[in-house]
Amino acid sequence: MPNVRPQELLVLFVILVFLLVALAFVIWLVVSLTSRSGRSKALQVPPSSAGQGQGQGQYCHQCGSSLKPDSRFCSDCGGPQ
Helix, strand or coil, rough: CCCCCCCHHHHHHHHHHHHHHHHHHHHHHHHHHHHHHHHHHHHHHCCCCCCCCCCCCCCCCCCCCCCCCCCCCCCCCCCCC
């Protein structure tokens, strides 16, 4: 077994920790970006209902899909209205 100085072990340990932190950051970034794409439809603002005369309640509160006038549940996501 070759002689390894403590300073060399410390440098290798620091490099290993840095790589693990970088890997964790990349995983977090991928997960956060993929979860945003799933929520993007829920964050969309429905078009203005001005001039249509029906008032509020014609768009789903959860996904933003248009609703039939007297529906109690969204036909796209199943959310209660």
